[in-house]
Amino acid sequence: MLRVLFNTLSLFSLVLAIVFSGFWVRGQFAADFIRCDKNNDVMLLGVTRSGVMFLYLEGFGLIMGSPAGGGSQWSVDTAEPAGVNDGPGLIDDEKSQINFLDLVVHIGTPPFGGSAQLVVLHVPFWLLLLLTMVLPMVRFVRWRRAGRARRRLGLCMQCGYDLRGTSAGAACPECGTARAASA
Ligand SMILES: [Zn+2]
DSSP states (O other): OHHHHHHHHHHHHHHHHHHHHHHHHHTTTOEEEEEEEETTEEEEEEEOSSEEEEEEETTHHHHHTOSSTTSEEEEEEEEOOOOTTOSSOOOOTTTOSEEETTEEEEEEOOTTOSSOOEEEEEEEHHHHHHHHHHHHHHHHHHHHHHHHHHHHHTBOTTTOOBOTTSOTTOOOTTTOOOOOOOO
């Protein structure tokens, strides 16, 4: 049961890593984002050249004119590729709580002043890949180790059935897998 959960999580994690890799490459040419305008606030989840960015800017509509007109409006769009510090200079390096190799956490006022609240969370692709590759790597190492152990002990490579009592070269009586050449 735990093993099934571990395998499922590893696979899910691997898929995420592949998706992030895809966006990393795509991010060099185009930046996809989801935007939500609610009243005068804007929320944005998108891709930069170097990572995934969440942005919340209070009162943005008061400055730029809100397209939502009092309600909330969702949109999905693609923009020119941008770096984490590109654009309207929303992120103030000195006021950001974390600013390390494109990992940015900024909770405070925007650098252009005012009492508006700005929240920026930018997670770089290198960190996303590092995190999502942990489980698949562990899974891979375990799989290799289990394979070596089975070969060494003379067990079926597929199901682990003890083949020592069976005639050499015969297929596994349990699952029918042809025997791996002994090392
Ligand atoms: Zn077998």
